[in-house]
Amino acid sequence: MTVEQLKEKLGLKVFGGEQGLGNEISGGYVSDLLSDVMGNSDTGQVWVTLQTHKNVMAIASLKDLAAIILVNNHQPEEDTLAQSNEEGIPLLGTDMSTFELSGKIYELIK
């Protein structure tokens, strides 16, 4: 499944990084601890988090993640959004909670 298809199915909002909507999703990772994501996420995963600062983009880029999804209606900071567009890594959002969103993603890509 691509990020675009996931976005359509779950009605996710696209904040930025639209160039990467064709990224293929290999799985998901859910965490708000950056070192946890750095150490344990893998290439092509979607990352579900409530962290909105620019460092999430650095991690997504270094780990070649497919996309980042912000939960609970969190809005990205301005420089986070700018880097998402610059790197072409989709930054998505939802009003769902981490629990609800993760369950839905799991059902779709398990």
Place this chain on the structure above:
Amino acid sequence: MHFEYQIEGGNFTRAGFASSEIKKMLKQLNVDLGIIKRTVVATYEAEVNVVAHAYSGTIYVDVDEKGIVIKLVDEGPGIPDIEQAMKEGYSTASSKVREMGFGAGMGLPNMKKNADELNITSEVEKGTTVEIRMGFG
């Protein structure tokens, strides 16, 4: 080949920038992707530690046919007890840094897990040197 990158202490908007440059450079050199992945994790954690704890730092990268040596030399408070710092969950990060999702005491364990060899030396009130060695063999 030799490369150098500067790190600014306290500037989280640039954290990861040097690691990203190193990743690009290793890709251009056609280094094995698995080695790049592990190098990136170890280097990023080391870079963030300099940003979170030190005043400034320099990363020296040397690549030859045998492997990669990445040396991060910082001017900072140093680490009084390296053994304790290596423990999973141990952190001295400020609450501001923790709120960002750093400072969970996973950085040094991540570095150890991903580096082929990790050497840390430190002098309190002077600074810390972290050496990450990756072999191609």
